[in-house]
Amino acid sequence: xxxxxxxxxxxxxxxxxxxxxxxxxxxxxxxxxxxxxxxxxxxxxxxxxxxxxxxxxxxxxxxxxxxxxxxxxxxxxxxxxxxxxxxxxxxxxxxxxxxxxxxxxxxxxxxxxxxxxxxxxxxxxxxxxxxxxxxxxxxxxxxxxxxxxxxxxxxxxxxxxxxxxxxxxxxxxxxxxxxxxxxxxxxxxxxxxxxxxxxxxxxxxxxxxxxxxxxxxxxxxxxxxxxxxxxxxxxxxxxxxxxxxxxxxxxxxxxxxxxxxxxxxxxxxxxxxxxxxxxxxxxxxxxxxxxxxxxxxxxxxxxxxxxxxxxxxxxxxxxxxxxxxxxxxxxxxxxxxxxxxxxxxxxxxx
Amino acid sequence: xxxxxxxxxxxxxxxxxxxxxxxxxxxxxxxxxxxxxxxxxxxxxxxxxxxxxxxxxxxxxxxxxxxxxxxxxxxxxxxxxxxxxxxxxxxxxxxxxxxxxxxxxxxxxxxxxxxxxxxxxxxxxxxxxxxxxxxxxxxxxxxxxxxxxxxxxxxxxxxxxxxxxxxxxxxxxxxxxxxxxxxxxxxxxxxxxxxxxxxxxxxxxxxxxxxxxxxxxxxxxxxxxxxxxxxxxxxxxxxxxxxxxxxxxxxxxxxxxxxxxxxxxxxxxxxxxxxxxxxxxxxxxxxxxxxxxxxxxxxxxxxxxxxxxxxxxxxxxxxxxxxxxxxxxxxxxxxxxxxxxxxxxxxxxxxxxxxxxxxxxxxxxxxxxxxxxxxxxxxxxxxxxxxxxxxxxxxxxxxxxxxxxxxxxxxxxxxxxxxxxxxxxxxxxxxxxxxxxxxxxxxxxxxxxxxxxxxxxxxxxxxxxxxxxxxxxxxxxxxxxxxxxxxxxxxxxxxxxxxxxx
Numbered sequence: 001x002x003x004x005x006x007x008x009x010x011x012x013x014x015x016x017x018x019x020x021x022x023x024x025x026x027x028x029x030x031x032x033x034x035x036x037x038x039x040x041x042x043x044x045x046x047x048x049x050x051x052x053x054x055x056x057x058x059x060x061x062x063x064x065x066x067x068x069x070x071x072x073x074x075x076x077x078x079x080x081x082x083x084x085x086x087x088x089x090x091x092x093x094x095x096x097x098x099x100x101x102x103x104x105x106x107x108x109x110x111x112x113x114x115x116x117x118x119x120x121x122x123x124x125x126x127x128x129x130x131x132x133x134x135x136x137x138x139x140x141x142x143x144x145x146x147x148x149x150x151x152x153x154x155x156x157x158x159x160x161x162x163x164x165x166x167x168x169x170x171x172x173x174x175x176x177x178x179x180x181x182x183x184x185x186x187x188x189x190x191x192x193x194x195x196x197x198x199x200x201x202x203x204x205x206x207x208x209x210x211x212x213x214x215x216x217x218x219x220x221x222x223x224x225x226x227x228x229x230x231x232x233x234x235x236x237x238x239x240x241x242x243x244x245x246x247x248x249x250x251x252x253x254x255x256x257x258x259x260x261x262x263x264x265x266x267x268x269x270x271x272x273x274x275x276x277x278x279x280x281x282x283x284x285x286x287x288x289x290x291x292x293x294x295x296x297x298x299x300x301x302x303x304x305x306x307x308x309x310x311x312x313x314x315x316x317x318x319x320x321x322x323x324x325x326x327x328x329x330x331x332x333x334x335x336x337x338x339x340x341x342x343x344x345x346x347x348x349x350x
Numbered sequence: 351x352x353x354x355x356x357x358x359x360x361x362x363x364x365x366x367x368x369x370x371x372x373x374x375x376x377x378x379x380x381x382x383x384x385x386x387x388x389x390x391x392x393x394x395x396x397x398x399x400x401x402x403x404x405x406x407x408x409x410x411x412x413x414x415x416x417x418x419x420x421x422x423x424x425x426x427x428x429x430x431x432x433x434x435x436x437x438x439x440x441x442x443x444x445x446x447x448x449x450x451x452x453x454x455x456x457x458x459x460x461x462x463x464x465x466x467x468x469x470x471x472x473x474x475x476x477x478x479x480x481x482x483x484x485x486x487x488x489x490x491x492x493x494x495x496x497x498x499x500x501x502x503x504x505x506x507x508x509x510x511x512x513x514x515x516x517x518x519x520x521x522x523x524x525x526x527x528x529x530x531x532x533x534x535x536x537x538x539x540x541x542x543x544x545x546x547x548x549x550x551x552x553x554x555x556x557x558x559x560x561x562x563x564x565x566x567x568x569x570x571x572x573x574x575x576x577x578x579x580x581x582x583x584x585x586x587x588x589x590x591x592x593x594x595x596x597x598x599x600x601x602x603x604x605x606x607x608x609x610x611x612x613x614x615x616x617x618x619x620x621x622x623x624x625x626x627x628x629x630x631x632x633x634x635x636x637x638x639x640x641x642x643x644x645x646x647x648x649x650x651x652x653x654x655x656x657x658x659x660x661x662x663x664x665x666x667x668x669x670x671x672x673x674x675x676x677x678x679x680x681x682x683x684x685x686x687x688x689x690x691x692x693x694x695x696x697x698x699x700x701x702x703x704x705x706x707x708x709x710x711x712x713x714x715x716x717x718x719x720x721x722x723x724x725x726x727x728x729x730x731x732x733x734x735x736x737x738x739x740x741x742x743x744x745x746x747x748x749x750x751x752x753x754x755x756x757x758x759x760x761x762x763x764x765x766x767x768x769x770x771x772x773x774x775x776x777x778x779x780x781x782x783x784x785x786x787x788x789x790x791x792x793x794x795x796x797x798x799x800x801x802x803x804x805x806x807x808x809x810x811x812x813x814x815x816x817x818x819x820x821x822x823x824x825x826x827x828x829x830x831x832x833x834x835x836x837x838x839x840x841x842x843x844x845x846x847x848x849x850x851x852x
Contacts, residue, residue, distance in 0.1 A: 019487075020445070020447060020487040021445060021487065021489075022445070211462075212461050212462050212464075213460055213461055213462060214454075214457065214459070214460055214461065214462055215460070216462075217446070217450060217454055217462050218454070218455075220443070220445060220446055221443045221446060221450075221454055221455070223445070224443035224444055224445035224446060225441075225442075225443050225444065225445075227441065228440075228441040228442055228443050229443060229455075230405070230424070230425055231403075231405065231425050231435070231437060231441035232425070232441065232442070232443070232451070232454055232455040232456075232503075233425050233426040233428075233429040233454075233455030233456055234426070234454065234455045235424070235426060291443070291444075291445035292445055
């Protein structure tokens, strides 16, 4: 053992640089999604051959996508935020009451949603970063708090009838040149809801933020090793705080997108969304231990997760437990693939 | 402020719960000098550096940097005022690329310019002769390369003060020379360099001035020419060197009763790690040693005795009775303890407290379902912390935050607690300071006097001569000689290792 000093091993290192862990996991995620979707198109047919099927996945999951992006940011810094699902629910309820009973308009409801998200982000971020509480516990408290608030506001479902808002809900963005021909031979163009546009813009923004801004790189550094990050001259506390604030903001935006899609507020909205967001991030190549992850991966994580659910449903297993069991299996397989590939990579370096 | 001084620290105090880490320490660094900071493990070198770089807040004192008082509250502050640091442990992020690790936290603006970063990192790496691509993920590099990257980061900063805290421990001879050349270049540019190391030769090779700390207090500042090595060592230890000379005690060979059955006796012990079958025996109260060059099989031999590597043949008798030792637990149950060569890898459990690390071996033997009571564990820990003079804030301190020598003592305590009849110490003195080395050697002799058998392995032959009464010499996996009595001298040992029969 003593013969192999590390210095000797270092000599053979002059070679082409290998993939970073982040990029390697991203490639795996994208490959898996493409294989899955192509298989669905080839073997299942049904709706999968129509472009609208794909866009429906986006329509259904715009909110989840935004929540997952926020989750990815926090997970990259080595933390977690399990309050986002209930914050979504709270945002829906608060906005619904605001629009229906308090005579608010669309603009003020958006501000309200962002405000709620930010407030949760700031408080939780402060507790986690500056008082150094465990993120899991802090956000668990946030989860219960949001759940309580939602029920206080109203324990019933509130549908929104505000004209301007309903118009916004129903607004469809047509995709040029894509669509399908119906039985009567009329071309129906594919569309996405306005929420999808917002979500995708956010994905691009956050992707660029993580890749090209110092703040983004600091997230990775803090997640990789927060003591080292501190020694390297990074303000670790501020970085963690900002990650939680951004995640809270994403929860606010994601909440509003859910509201747009559902057009109502209810204590039952977005139940378990935080878990779906965590699952999507992990499938997208984010490591729970921090320091590794990618927003593009998260996009494909959300798509993969929803696609597998869709496939299971269209195979005729439409009971919820089938989708749940499939998701569980998928998570396990992903974790297995990730750990095998990462450990093999680490072996080749020796 | 002293003429030409770039950094002046006055009256620095730092307290940890229960420990006075620094007590009114002064330190002055002049422009364009390499200044060695010396002291035993736990003398306060690393603490002083961490106070200076804002990792720990200081509890008293003031810092002046080129005529200005500065308050350094965080490593960011330190970087901003021109203090660049390479810490003892590698403080880089393994998940980022080499280039990012060199530039993160110290570029201006909001954006990261990858192209600029990669190209200038590439240039610098090439200049310094570090064989790695800037785009490589740091975690994929060897420890030596990571250390060089950390150094590259530090020297690239436009700094007035460069701190190198034991940067050479994972570097080979060539890399150390590269580093020294770099240091001399920086010195010419007027950078003040603080250099912390355990290697005396390195100090006398590059340094201009030495500041010695002991037990958190300043001993003094010396110009290198005025302080010969022996004096430096005695300053660090706070005692005269003769102490070590009289370690060797009065004729301990007489005390061993050879007519009794040996404590441990192996015949034709055969391992799988490339050593030839060998015979070995040790009596009560005896200290013996295995020596030979690195790779001669001395560690492998004792690992075979302990059952740490697979044993495939041979018979083992303890107190005359045949026993089977196939795995470490067997050996432990028969009263054999083994302190491994690589304490980081085989020895410490970093996150556990000092107390838990001490009781670990005994607990394993007792069985995990019969835990020790808290009070009992505390009593054990307390006893050994005092006995071995372990410098720790408390029993609850995680062992990883102790200095190397003190970690070694904790592991020693772990095996002493198991109350072995036969104790194997493989390189117990490696990487620790001279004072602790002496303490450990004295302890070994004390244990032998109490009737325990000890096998002691060290790379330093004088240590072996001082401690052992019988030396087994190995070469290429084979026992080639056994020396005792008057044969135990440097020349004879060297000759036997080299194979020149005389």
